[in-house]
Structure formats: C-alpha cells, structure tokens
Amino acid sequence: MGFYLGIDFGTSGARGMVIDEVGIMQQRVIYPFEMSPRVDLGNIWQMALFSLLEQISGELRREIRAIAINGTSSTVLLCDAVGNPVDAPLLYNDGRGAVVMDRLKSAAPPNHTVLSTTSSLAKLLWMSQQAFFTQAKYFLHQADWLAFLLHGQLGISDYHNALKLGYDVETLQYPQWLDQLQISIHLPKVVTPGSAIAELRPEIAAKYNFPKDCLVCAGTTDSIAAFLASGAESPGEAVTSVGSTLVLKLLSRTRVEDVRYGIYSHRLGDLWLTGGASNTGGAVLRQFFTNTELESLSQEIDTSQASVLDYYPLLKPGERFPINDPNLQPRLEPRPDNPVEFLHGLLESIARIETRGYELLQELGADKLTRVYTAGGGAANDTWTTIRGRYLQVPVMRSMNTEAAYGTALLAMRRMRE
Ligand code: ADP
Structure with a gap:
C-alpha cells in the first residue's frame, strides 16, 4: 500500500x-498559527512543517510515496545561497508593492495579472529596492521554500504559484518584458504542479x-488545491x-x-481553470442573520416559488464580477x-x-457549464442549493472534499501515477 501526503x-x-492510493483519507494533522506581529514567520513555517510530519x-509515514505542499498565493520571500530567508516573508495581502506600480506598468503589458499591488512581482520589485536585497540569491514562493526544506533544491517553483510573478503559463517561459525590470535575482525554474522534484532529503x-x-513534488496554491479537492475534473465542471x-471557478x-x-x-494540465470573484456572498447575510437563524429560516422557504425581490447584496458600494462597476450600490430594498x-x-x-x-465566463469562451460543486459556509444550506439549481439549470452538489490539504495530496498521487 502506498500513501500520499498533502500539506x-x-x-x-x-x-x-x-x-491512500484511491484517495481515501487516512489521517489529518493540524498546526494552528498563533499570530503575533513580532514572530519570525520563516521559523514558524518551518516548525509547523516538521510538527506536521511528526504528527x-x-x-503511514513508512509508506508515504510522495509529498506536495500548497501555500497562499503571492506569499513570497527572499533567501540566500543556502536557502536562509534574508528578511521576513511578505504575506499574500501585503500591499507594499503600491510604490512600484508605475515601474511595473512601464514594463508589463496593459491589464496583466501582475499589475496588482499584492502580486508576487510587485513584491519582488519592492524587495529589490531594499537594503537587504544585496544578500538575496533566490526569490521563492512560500510553497517553493517549504518544499525546498524537504528536498533541498533551491530555485524551483510551479506554474500555479508563478502566475502572479509574470510567468507565461501558455508558452511556459518567463516573458521578455520581465528583463526590462532588471532585477538581479535567481527567478525560480518553473515546473508542472505535482511533478516530482527530488527525493526527500536523506536525513529527514x-x-x-x-x-x-x-x-x-512541485506544489500549488491554496485555492487551486481546494478546487482539486472538490472532485471537479472535466471541462464544464465548476x-x-x-x-x-x-x-x-469553471x-x-x-x-x-x-x-x-x-x-x-x-x-x-491541458485545461484552464477560469474564474472570477464577486463581492456578494455570506458576509452580507451575516449582517442580518446569525448562522442559527440562517439555518432555521431557510427551512421555511418554499424553494419552488421564485422570490420577486431583486437585490444586489453588497457590504459596501463596488463590484468587479460579474458586473464591473466600482460604484455599484448595494440594493437591499x-x-x-x-x-x-x-x-x-x-x-x-x-x-x-x-x-x-x-454566463459571463461562457460568453467569454469558457466551456458550457455542466455541474456545480459547492464549498464554503453556504454549501451546508440545502434550501439555497435547491434555489441555485433552479437558476443554474445544472446539478448542484457539495464538493467531495473542501480541504486544500486533500487537493494537494491528490496532486501528489495523480502526478505520481502518470
Ligand atoms: P470565509 O470565506 O470567510 O472563509 P466560510 O466559508 O467559513 O467563509 O463561510 C462563512 C459564511 O457562510 C458566512 O458569511 C455565513 O453568512 C455563511 N453561512 C454560514 N452558514 C450558512 C447557512 N446555513 N446558510 C447560508 N449561509 C451560511
């Protein structure tokens, strides 16, 4: 029997x-972070990684054939020639890159994914202007660095993590415009998520x-890992x-x-995972109802009858998808x-x-929707699932599993089988 570990x-x-080999969960282990502003993040991540292995x-350990790790997208760090961080990692939501946006815009094509203050490339550009940059040899994503701790090879990433660094996932190379930024750092070699990188270090x-x-194996990002966990795998599944x-995500x-x-x-692989994020969702429901109320009131709803109320539930003005209007007003009357x-x-x-x-994703060229899996707090609401099925006109069901660690374990297993 062989086992696979997703982290x-x-x-x-x-x-x-x-x-196990057929995707059945054998053990789940956890290491909660106690966040305090002064902690050494690299150190915490390292402790967490080895605590998970120990748990x-x-x-099972004796028969684990492959390990893969997912990190939060655009959480990045610089390290020296032997892989020690030269400064604190920058977390996914760190907006320091705001000060380099003009320089970034002068190099990157208009509307490129890297043109966001929190993109990996914006963070790297900001880092390149700091004093500690002279000690840096490698730029890595969180998942790349953690995998390095296990396999010992520096400078390797996957094309999910590298998307927001500007890596061209269509041609599978770094684009030429990146050279204009003249950042003197070792950018990671980018490989297929889940592909084998090296054996676990012998001492570990x-x-x-x-x-x-x-x-x-090469890793992925947390949201793609959660998608993989759902069970969706064919074009049209979302x-x-x-x-x-x-x-x-479709x-x-x-x-x-x-x-x-x-x-x-x-x-x-050969497919594309397209998607968008709306500002509507459960946070607006939370404004009006407790989770217990959501559950009990939902049971009284007659799902066969369409409601005549036409709202646009938002916490504050502004929406990006599926309506692009930074001033769109919440409509709750x-x-x-x-x-x-x-x-x-x-x-x-x-x-x-x-x-x-x-509909918008399909209008823009995505495959016809055939089935929708659901994750998140709202997935538990069967009344809502029935209503959504009436609008979506395809089967709507709960995701097989919603945990990113499960998706990452599948990634290690599937790639290994190829
Ligand atoms: P987050 O995106 O913050 O990780 P979760 O996936 O944990 O959120 O989901 C939390 C959301 O789920 C809350 O905003 C809440 O309104 C919503 N929620 C929880 N229970 C229900 C329910 N029974 N019906 C509808 N929505 C629910």
Missing part, C-alpha cells in the same frame, strides 16, 4: 492530510522514518465557493482572461417585515449573481 499552508494554520502515525527520511525514495464572498478547454472583470485562468421572505430574496438574488457569473 496546506493557509492563513490560520498548516494542515497535513494523508490519503503523522509511524505506520531517516529521522522521521519515511521511505528513502519518498518523492517531494466549483462555487459560497463563503464571505462568492468565488466562481474548468474549461479555453483560456479566458478579462481584466475588467478580474477574470483570469490558471493552467490545469424593499425589505419585507417577514424575515423568511427577506432571506428568500437574498438567497435568490445571490443565486442570480452566481448564474450571471457563469
């Missing part, structure tokens, strides 16, 4: 999941009792995450990009006295926005 570095903690039962294999030939916001044979709507595509009616209107309105989102 997820998320915002609140690190998780590991061991699966896995000895029996010996210390933790992993097989000597256990492979460490995953909607109904969390605080509404995030749509698997397609065609690449779709439209910066006006914040739509871009990740490469997924008229509000009926009956909370069941109000909630019915809200759930139907969000379902209409989701449907419009998938």
Whole structure:
C-alpha cells in the first residue's frame, strides 16, 4: 500500500492530510498559527512543517510515496545561497508593492495579472529596492521554500504559484518584458504542479522514518488545491465557493482572461481553470442573520416559488464580477417585515449573481457549464442549493472534499501515477 501526503499552508494554520492510493483519507494533522506581529514567520513555517510530519502515525509515514505542499498565493520571500530567508516573508495581502506600480506598468503589458499591488512581482520589485536585497540569491514562493526544506533544491517553483510573478503559463517561459525590470535575482525554474522534484532529503527520511525514495513534488496554491479537492475534473465542471464572498471557478478547454472583470485562468494540465470573484456572498447575510437563524429560516422557504425581490447584496458600494462597476450600490430594498421572505430574496438574488457569473465566463469562451460543486459556509444550506439549481439549470452538489490539504495530496498521487 502506498500513501500520499498533502500539506496546506493557509492563513490560520498548516494542515497535513494523508490519503491512500484511491484517495481515501487516512489521517489529518493540524498546526494552528498563533499570530503575533513580532514572530519570525520563516521559523514558524518551518516548525509547523516538521510538527506536521511528526504528527503523522509511524505506520503511514513508512509508506508515504510522495509529498506536495500548497501555500497562499503571492506569499513570497527572499533567501540566500543556502536557502536562509534574508528578511521576513511578505504575506499574500501585503500591499507594499503600491510604490512600484508605475515601474511595473512601464514594463508589463496593459491589464496583466501582475499589475496588482499584492502580486508576487510587485513584491519582488519592492524587495529589490531594499537594503537587504544585496544578500538575496533566490526569490521563492512560500510553497517553493517549504518544499525546498524537504528536498533541498533551491530555485524551483510551479506554474500555479508563478502566475502572479509574470510567468507565461501558455508558452511556459518567463516573458521578455520581465528583463526590462532588471532585477538581479535567481527567478525560480518553473515546473508542472505535482511533478516530482527530488527525493526527500536523506536525513529527514531517516529521522522521521519515511521511505528513502519518498518523492517531494512541485506544489500549488491554496485555492487551486481546494478546487482539486472538490472532485471537479472535466471541462464544464465548476466549483462555487459560497463563503464571505462568492468565488466562481469553471474548468474549461479555453483560456479566458478579462481584466475588467478580474477574470483570469490558471493552467490545469491541458485545461484552464477560469474564474472570477464577486463581492456578494455570506458576509452580507451575516449582517442580518446569525448562522442559527440562517439555518432555521431557510427551512421555511418554499424553494419552488421564485422570490420577486431583486437585490444586489453588497457590504459596501463596488463590484468587479460579474458586473464591473466600482460604484455599484448595494440594493437591499424593499425589505419585507417577514424575515423568511427577506432571506428568500437574498438567497435568490445571490443565486442570480452566481448564474450571471457563469454566463459571463461562457460568453467569454469558457466551456458550457455542466455541474456545480459547492464549498464554503453556504454549501451546508440545502434550501439555497435547491434555489441555485433552479437558476443554474445544472446539478448542484457539495464538493467531495473542501480541504486544500486533500487537493494537494491528490496532486501528489495523480502526478505520481502518470
Ligand atoms: P470565509 O470565506 O470567510 O472563509 P466560510 O466559508 O467559513 O467563509 O463561510 C462563512 C459564511 O457562510 C458566512 O458569511 C455565513 O453568512 C455563511 N453561512 C454560514 N452558514 C450558512 C447557512 N446555513 N446558510 C447560508 N449561509 C451560511
């Protein structure tokens, strides 16, 4: 029997999941982060990684064939020639790159994915202007560095993490315009997510009792890992995450990009993972109802009847997808006295926005929608699922699994099987 280990570095903690050859979960381990502003992040990540390895039962460890790691997209760091961080990593949401946007705009093509203050490339450009940059040899993403700790090879990334560094995922090379920025650093060599990089370092294999030939594979990002966990794998299959916001991802044979709507595509083997994110979602429901109320009131809704209430639920003005209007006003009127009616209107309105989102992706060239898996807090609401199915006109179901660690374990398993 062989097992596969997926490791997820998320915002609140690190998780590991061991699966068997048919994808059945064998063990799940967790290391929560205690965030305080003064902590040495690199150190914490390293401790978390090895704590996860230690928590896995000895029996499973002995038969783990491959390991892959996912990190949060655009969480990056610089390290020296032997892989030690030269300064604190910059987290996914760090906006320091704002000061280099003009320089970035002068090099990158208009509307490119890197033209965001939090992109990996914006962060690298900011770093290149700091004093510590002279000590740096390699620029890595979080997942690349953590994998390096396991396999010992510096300067390797995957094309999911490298997308926001400017790497061209269509031609599989760094674009020429990147040279204009003249950043003197070793950019990672980019490989296919899940492909084998090297065997686990012998001292780690010996210390933790992993097989000597256990492979460490190229990783991915947390959101792609969560998509992989869902069970979606054919063109036309989609995953909607109904969390605080509404995030749509549709698997397609065609690449779709439209910066006006914040739509871009990740490469997924021969397919493209297209998607967009709306500002509507569960956070607006939270403004009016507790989770318990959401559950009980939803049960009183007659799902066979369409609500006549037409809202655009937003916390504040502004929307990007599927309507591109930075001034779009929240529309939450008229509000009926009956909370069941109000909630019915809200759930139907969000379902209409989701449907419009998938229509837009298809209008821009994505494959025809065939099935929608659902993740996030809203996935538990069967009333809402029925309503969404009525609008989407395709089967809507809960994701097989929603944990990024599971998707990353599948990535290690599937690539290894090829
Ligand atoms: P986040 O995107 O913050 O990770 P989660 O995926 O944990 O969010 O989902 C939380 C959201 O799910 C909340 O905004 C809440 O309104 C929504 N939610 C929780 N329970 C229900 C329910 N029964 N019906 C509809 N929405 C729900």
